Amino acid sequence: MSGAGIPPRLKRWIFTWVPIAWIVLELATYPKDNSISVGFAEIVKGFFSSSVAGYPAYALLLLGVIVLAVGAVALVRPRKGRRLPAALLILGAEFFVWGLWAAGLPGSFSISGRPSSLAWLFQTVAIVLIGACVWVWAQTNPERAELMVWNTRQIWKLYRGNWQGMVGLWILVFFVLVALLAPFLAAHSYLNPTASVGPAFSGPSGAYYKWFGTSELGQSVLAEWIWSTRISLVVGLMATLISTVIGAAIGIAAGYYGRWTGETLMRLTDVFLVIPWLPLAMVLAAAWGTNYMIIMLIIAVTSWPGTSRVVRSQVLAVKELPFIERARAIGSSNLHIMRKHILPNVFAIIFANTILVVAIAILSETTLSFLGLGDPLRFSWGTMLHYVWASGGSNLPSTRLYVLAPGLAIVAVVLAFTFMGTAFDEVLDPKLRKREESTGGPRAADSGASTPLTGLETPPSASGSLPAHLDAMGTSETTEGGRS
Amino acid sequence: MDKRRYFTKRVLNALLTIVLVASFNFVLFNILPGNPARLLLPKGRFQADMIQKQMHAFHLDQPLWKQFAYYWVDTPELKFGYSWKEKRPVTEVVGERIWPTVLLVGTGTLLATIIGFVTGVFAGWRRNSTYDLVSTNTGMVLYSMPTFWVAMLFIMFFSVDLGWFPVGKMQTPGIVYAGWLAEFTDILHHLILPAAMFAITYAAEYHLIMRSSLTGVMKEDFVLTARAKGLSDDNVLWHHVVPNALLPSVTLIMMNFGFVLSGAILVETVFDWPGLGLLSWESLSNRDFPVLRAVFLLAAIAVILFNLVADIMYYYLDPRVKA
Numbered sequence: 068m069s070g071a072g073i074p075p076r077l078k079r080w081i082f083t084w085v086p087i088a089w090i091v092l093e094l095a096t097y098p099k100d101n102s103i104s105v106g107f108a109e110i111v112k113g114f115f116s117s118s119v120a121g122y123p124a125y126a127l128l129l130l131g132v133i134v135l136a137v138g139a140v141a142l143v144r145p146r147k148g149r150r151l152p153a154a155l156l157i158l159g160a161e162f163f164v165w166g167l168w169a170a171g172l173p174g175s176f177s178i179s180g181r182p183s184s185l186a187w188l189f190q191t192v193a194i195v196l197i198g199a200c201v202w203v204w205a206q207t208n209p210e211r212a213e214l215m216v217w218n219t220r221q222i223w224k225l226y227r228g229n230w231q232g233m234v235g236l237w238i239l240v241f242f243v244l245v246a247l248l249a250p251f252l253a254a255h256s257y258l259n260p261t262a263s264v265g266p267a268f269s270g271p272s273g274a275y276y277k278w279f280g281t282s283e284l285g286q287s288v289l290a291e292w293i294w295s296t297r298i299s300l301v302v303g304l305m306a307t308l309i310s311t312v313i314g315a316a317i318g319i320a321a322g323y324y325g326r327w328t329g330e331t332l333m334r335l336t337d338v339f340l341v342i343p344w345l346p347l348a349m350v351l352a353a354a355w356g357t358n359y360m361i362i363m364l365i366i367a368v369t370s371w372p373g374t375s376r377v378v379r380s381q382v383l384a385v386k387e388l389p390f391i392e393r394a395r396a397i398g399s400s401n402l403h404i405m406r407k408h409i410l411p412n413v414f415a416i417i418f419a420n421t422i423l424v425v426a427i428a429i430l431s432e433t434t435l436s437f438l439g440l441g442d443p444l445r446f447s448w449g450t451m452l453h454y455v456w457a458s459g460g461s462n463l464p465s466t467r468l469y470v471l472a473p474g475l476a477i478v479a480v481v482l483a484f485t486f487m488g489t490a491f492d493e494v495l496d497p498k499l500r501k502r503e504e505s506t507g508g509p510r511a512a513d514s515g516a517s518t519p520l521t522g523l524e525t526p527p528s529a530s531g532s533l534p535a536h537l538d539a540m541g542t543s544e545t546t547e548g549g550r551s
Numbered sequence: 552m553d554k555r556r557y558f559t560k561r562v563l564n565a566l567l568t569i570v571l572v573a574s575f576n577f578v579l580f581n582i583l584p585g586n587p588a589r590l591l592l593p594k595g596r597f598q599a600d601m602i603q604k605q606m607h608a609f610h611l612d613q614p615l616w617k618q619f620a621y622y623w624v625d626t627p628e629l630k631f632g633y634s635w636k637e638k639r640p641v642t643e644v645v646g647e648r649i650w651p652t653v654l655l656v657g658t659g660t661l662l663a664t665i666i667g668f669v670t671g672v673f674a675g676w677r678r679n680s681t682y683d684l685v686s687t688n689t690g691m692v693l694y695s696m697p698t699f700w701v702a703m704l705f706i707m708f709f710s711v712d713l714g715w716f717p718v719g720k721m722q723t724p725g726i727v728y729a730g731w732l733a734e735f736t737d738i739l740h741h742l743i744l745p746a747a748m749f750a751i752t753y754a755a756e757y758h759l760i761m762r763s764s765l766t767g768v769m770k771e772d773f774v775l776t777a778r779a780k781g782l783s784d785d786n787v788l789w790h791h792v793v794p795n796a797l798l799p800s801v802t803l804i805m806m807n808f809g810f811v812l813s814g815a816i817l818v819e820t821v822f823d824w825p826g827l828g829l830l831s832w833e834s835l836s837n838r839d840f841p842v843l844r845a846v847f848l849l850a851a852i853a854v855i856l857f858n859l860v861a862d863i864m865y866y867y868l869d870p871r872v873k874a
Contacts, residue, residue: 338571341858343813343850349835350579350843426695433697434817438832452700456821461703462711462718470707474700481695 072209073202074216085198089191094247134159154200161192225494232490238483242476246296257290258446270465279468282451283458288469291446295473298447299480302363303429309367310428311421314374319413321375322382323405333379336372344369345434352440359442366431370424377420378413385412415495423488426481433477448473557866565859572851577622580844631845634834641845645830652826655819656811658742659749664804666750667757674758675765675796676788687762693755698748698814702821705748716744719823745822749814753807760803764796771795798869805861809854 138155205212226232245252256262257276263285264276271280279288321332351365385391386409394404435441436449439457451473460466613621625631631641670690674683693701710718720741728734768774769792777791812827819828827846834842 334567334571337568338575341568341809341851341854342572342575343810343847343854345813345816346831346843346847346850347579349816349831350847353835353838353840353843430695430697434699437697437699437817438820439836449697452697452703456699456703462707467707470700470703474697474704477697477700478692478695482692485691485695 072212073205074209074213076216076220077201077205077212080216081198081201085194088197089194091247092194094250131159131162134162154196154203158193158196158200161196222494226490229490229493231486232494235483235486235490238479239487242296242300242480242483245293246300249293249297253287253290253293255294257287258294260284260286262286268460268463268465268469271468279472280465282469283454283460288451288472291451292448292472292476295446295448295451296476298359298442298445299429299432299449299477302359302366302432302447303425303480306363306366306370306428306432307421307425309363310371310424311374311417313367314371315378315413315417317371318375318378319382319405319409322379323386323401323409332375336375336379339369340372340376342369344431348431348435349438349440352435357440357442359445359447362432362435362440362442365435366428370427370431374417374420374424378417381413381416382409385409388412419488419491419495422484422491426484426488429477429484430481448477554866558863561859561862565855568855569852572855573623573626573848574619576844576848576851577619579847580840626848632841634839634842641841644842645827645845645849648825648827648830651824652812652815652819652828654738655742655745655749655824655826656815658746659818660753660808660811662746662750663753663757666754668761668800670754671758671761671800672765672788672793672796675762675769676792678762678766678769683762686758690755690758693752694759696752697817698752699817699821701752702745702748702818705744706821709744717741719821720825741824745818745824748822749818753811753814756807757800757804761796761800764798764800765792768792768796798865801868802861802865805857805864806854809857812850812853 134155136159138153138159249255253276257264263281264274264287265281265285267281267283267285269277269281269285271278276287276289279292282288282291317332317336321329321336323329324332348365348369351368352362355361355365391404391408394408399407432441432447433449433452436447437453437456439453441447441450441453452470455461455466455469461470629642631645633639634641634644637644670686674686677683706718710716717740726737728737774787774791777787782791815826815828816831817828818824819826820832823829827849831843831846833839834846
């Protein structure tokens, strides 16, 4: 493969991000029970050790089948470039074989997900293949690749100038690092109920595992805190992903199809919007049981209506644009119009909204866990607060850090996502950007003249504007409510 | 729009949503895994007559469609069956918990509205000033805090460290009051901390809403006109900007009223305040599904009703709707 048609910047991106993605994947699947004291040699050895990946095999099989299907469909359809489908097929086959193999072939076929000694190889191959897919795609569509690079760079330029966005990003980077490096920061075995490092509720002291004091069982609060980062982030992100997919799909459909379908979908959204999420989540958690997969689902099920409302109001505006008329005139199907014309135009708002939903999802997870509905086998920040509160230790002077550490982490992460969401809102929405430029309070006339107001290179807004979900609830709700 | 048509449409809409939510409530407790009869009954050992009572109350011996029909007969009559923990009708159990919640939530919301409005108006008016920067970013931090965590910190600091307020509950346990004044003072003493906590977290939200709404209004041409006429800053703010900015905020805050019940769950749980929030948490931990079902319905209907009130208020506040 020669990279003749590939934008050089994209080439550099691929060479940067493929290794980073590989490291992230390896860290995320690093065996939990290797302790920090084992040393750096073990870290290296860990990639080759006998239990690198504990993926559930059915997930991999499913992924393999899906990718294979996509590749096969793309191969059958008349298209000029066949290399992308081919790469996808290889990727799918790779996941498929890996899944089968992890599932216990050639022995008896079971989907228990047996840890495998060569899993790291598969991960590496997968990551490299994904990079190759992007490479091939860029080669077949050089113009679009160029456009993507240009767009990304413009957005990043704007984003970089927004101090809130950057603060949010750095906070997030910190917590993601803590989550990824958890096996090296604290041994997972310290989370066992029997692994006590001191008397119950003892205050912080110099020893590493006692920095934050001990829990009601004498466990290390620091170790709990570090491993909580993983669950809190993963649950927040996955719940958001599910919620966004549901919300965006329903929002686009409700906006695009007028009349019957749209009305029915909006009525459904309204019902979910008025159902108070916390009681609903409590009932669902009580009924379905509590493990973190179910918590994810519950949060997703209760948080999608906001997204779908925001998306719908945007779709209603996009639908009226002339190019949709044109697409319909030349006979495009509804599905095609929604996918190729509507989705790209509302993608910005979906993206900005998604980041804000992450903040809400993390808060929701914390709330549910605090009420004792969290996964009893895993720690999250909410679970930690639940334990300290339920055991009556929250009022002792020695547990200050036990209460403060998870709480401050939640505030920091939620704030980071809120900041990032607001920043993306401003970067992606030209209207908001203009608002920031033109209104400077009552003294706008005096101070406005001195600041340059030129297009994209505007100075960053100095203050936080409203998170989109608040705004969306306010303005769109009332304006749409008045619609008849 | 015609006034009668507007109101009819709103009320019908609200009724339809209530019907849908109530149906959802029925479905929700019927799709739970396992036999609904078991879910609506206590876990473990229980008496046979209790089963009979419960089976009868929920018509569980009937086919599903009949159960659904009975549900529609019983719910408007407020028959929700028996709380198996308290061994009393659910209506009674829920009824006595309503007033503490209204007291707490009412006081908190009132405070939150006043604080949020005033700080938000000034932040929006002097946008990008130091005051705006500080107050709005404080608001965002407060908005990011889990409610229950703030409550824990409040108790830790004000009750345990400083000893100014009691740790929880609505009244001092086992107290005999000398008169109504003593009772009033005691309840007030218990109320201050949770209400203040409630107020602060919601005020942050209202602050952000008010500020954003003010920003939107200040872009409008009539503000420029008012300024061009040579009106004073105060006049422009209070007579031109604020009345227009109030519109969306008032509606939003009215709708938020409905949601405070679920907000109360956390505050009441941490402060041990004997309201609906604590009740739903207790029934959750006891798996007291009949009570949970009633509270759930009550919470949803509260939201719908406040939505309706917001729509009606909007009609009177915004002259454009009438035109």
